[in-house]
Amino acid sequence: MRLFRPVAVAFVAALTVLGCSAPAAVQPPSDAGVPAELEQFYRQSVRWESCAGYGTDGPVLARNGVECARISVPLDYGDPAGETVSIALSRSRAGGERIGSLLTNPGGPGASGLSVALVADGTPVAERFDVIGMDPRGIGSSEPGIVCRTAAETDADRALDPGDTSPAGIAEAEKLNREYADLCAERTGVDVLAHVGTREVVRDMDVVRGVLGDDRLNYLGFSYGTRIGAEYAQKFPDRVRAMVLDGAIDPDQDPVEEMLLQAEGFQRAFEDFANYCxxxxxxxxxxxxxxxxxxxxxxxxxxxxxxxxxxxxxxxxxxxxxxxxxxxxxxxxxxxxxxxxxxxxxxxxxxxxxxxxxxxxxGRGDDGSYSNITAAFDAVRCVDDEPVTDRALAGEIDTRFREAAPFLDDGRGNGSAALDVCAFWPVPPTSGTEVADLSGLAPVLVVSTTADPATPYLAGVELAEYLGGALVTFEGTQHTVVFDGEECVDSAVTRYLIDLEVPGSDPHC
Incomplete structure (x- = not known):
């Protein structure tokens, strides 16, 4: 989860070239939980191919033996006979006796997930699971993509003063935010923007589970990926075999309070950096x-x-x-x-x-082009949460933010602030807040880091309690930790995913 915008974890940068494994047996689609009106989507076949043409990470993934594919899902699950969209997937095949597929998400929202197929490389988990990366709808190599600014327009926007709190500065900022929202609607399409939220991604995940042949889902989600996982668990509690959520977002947390807690987290990380420096x-x-x-x-x-x-x-x-x-x-x-x-x-x-x-x-490449991580982040958060439309509240939030993170306070706070882009978004929020029945949900494993700058430790504690799951605590200052080389954490996660061994108490690593 980013501060304002999500961070893409650069999984591919450190990869070594691996040999290709033997061809995998074809897994027939699962019959579990297939709604009659969606049968054509759950029963579609998957044609795996080279990842070379799948985004900037594609050539590296191809050299590492990862395969890619696209599947179709409804744009609007309320109209399954209508328009469809394409979801890009990647697969690093199990090296040994296969348990099933492990679907992953790197967070964001907005981060491409294809390279995460190699996140468990070299571990027992990679031996037992086909590790699956996924570009959620509108993101990365999924089609159609969310498009707002051109590369040149993005460069120009980054050069602007982001925090003029004078009346003229606020008016100009809101004008730019309104124009940006209009560009997103014009270049992406209002119908697409209305259906890119977590609500739809959760439904897409279940289609992926079905077409990959798994009766129940195995899932590893980082950061915002924990929100996707938690909402999947709420909607399909009987379809979860194992779920690891690392860098948790509290599903009951007010988005404003979440942002302020995040500011406090980054202040602590800055202080830890200052001690190091x-x-x-x-x-x-x-x-x-x-x-x-x-x-x-x-x-x-x-x-x-x-x-x-x-x-x-x-x-x-x-x-x-x-x-x-x-x-x-x-x-x-x-x-x-x-x-x-x-x-x-x-x-x-x-x-x-x-x-x-x-x-x-x-997400700017060496050639000056951009991924759509920022546009996708805005599109998803603007339909996932209610916008702040009260200027007095926006000013109060700005004041509290400066107090929570003084290293980010430029000294221009005056109790006023511009409304952000979501206040001008062309479609309304779509995610609901209904109370879920979690009966039948398998034990979930939550991993939370004590000084995580982006997702507070207590959010992990509360998420584990909310889902009736187990907690692993990591003592450190970083955002997410699973398969980052911490043996204590990784061994607990490995035993859970492979053997469904749930820690009896909160291990502190």
Whole structure:
């Protein structure tokens, strides 16, 4: 789950080239839970092929022996005889005795999931499951895709001042947000935008389960993927074999409160980074972590007036500097890059590293093209949750956000704020809040990290309690941890997925 926008986990970047496994046996579609009106979708055959033509990650996936395919699902499940959309899938086949398929989701919303087919590579889980990646409807290689801005328009938007709270600044921001919403409607289509929410993705997941031949679902969801998983469990409780939810979103959490808790999480991650940085000579935030916020604000504040030069002609805007910092705070693996980026800004006034981090967050490739992660994030969240349309409430949220995350406070708070794009979205929210009957749901395993900057630890505690599941606690400062090399966590997840062994108490890793 991103701060405002989701982060795509770069699973592919660290992959090694593997040999292809032997051809897999064809799995007939499952007969479990097939509604008569949707029979043609549940019983469709899947034609697996090379991933080479599936997005920017496709060639790497193909070299790693991953196969890809597309299946059809209804655009509107209320009209199954109407228009259809295409869902892109990837498959890393089980290397040994197969239990079934393990469907995965990397989070977002908006992140492509195809490369997550290799998230368990080299583990016993990859031996026993076909690991399945999925691009949810409208995202990545699924068709039609959610389209809002062009690459040039996105570059221009990133260069703008994101936080002018003067009356003129707020009016201009709302004008741009309204124009952006109109572009999304024009370039994607209102009918598509009305059917890209979690409500539809959950139905798509069950079709995927059926066509892959599994009577019950095995699922691994990260971040926003925990919301998808939880809603699947609520809608289809009797169709879950095993479900791991890592980096949880509390289904009962108010979206505004969720955002404010996220701000607190990023502040804690910034403070942990400042402590780490203070151990290095020349740390741009100084040797006293208590002064880190003040030094950081002095370092990035001037970018509001003058972007920092970069080898890329765009330069580093204030907004991109903040975005780059947010990207790095998701994982200690990026703290070295963040320290170097801030050091370059402090010593030479250049912003290349922070711009690269911001590009990673925004889904910008080396060729200047963009994935649709940002457009998809906006499209999904605007139909998943009620928008804030009260300007007084928007101003109160802005004030509370600055208090929760002072390292992000540019000093221009005045109790006023622009309404964000969802206030101008061309279709209404679609996700409901009905109470679910969870009888028949198999035990779910929730993994929660104590200092997760994006999804608070307590959300995992509450999600496990809500679903009547088990909890694994990881002591650390990062966003999600399953199959990240932490043996304590991975062994618990492996035993659960393969043997359905549920921890008797909360293991602290």
């Amino acid at each position: 203070a151990g290095y000579d020349g740390c741009p935030l100084g040797t006293d972590p208590s002064q880190a916020v003040e030094r950081f604000r002095a370092l990035v504040g001037p970018l509001l007036e003058t972007p920092a030069p970069t080898t890329d002609p765009r330069g580093l805007s204030y907004g991109d500097a903040i975005t780059g910092v947010q990207q790095a705070l998701y994982s200690p693996a990026l703290w070295g890059s963040l320290r170097g980026g801030l050091e370059s800004l402090a010593t030479s006034g250049t912003g290349d590293t922070l711009l690269l981090l911001a590009d990673l967050y925004e």
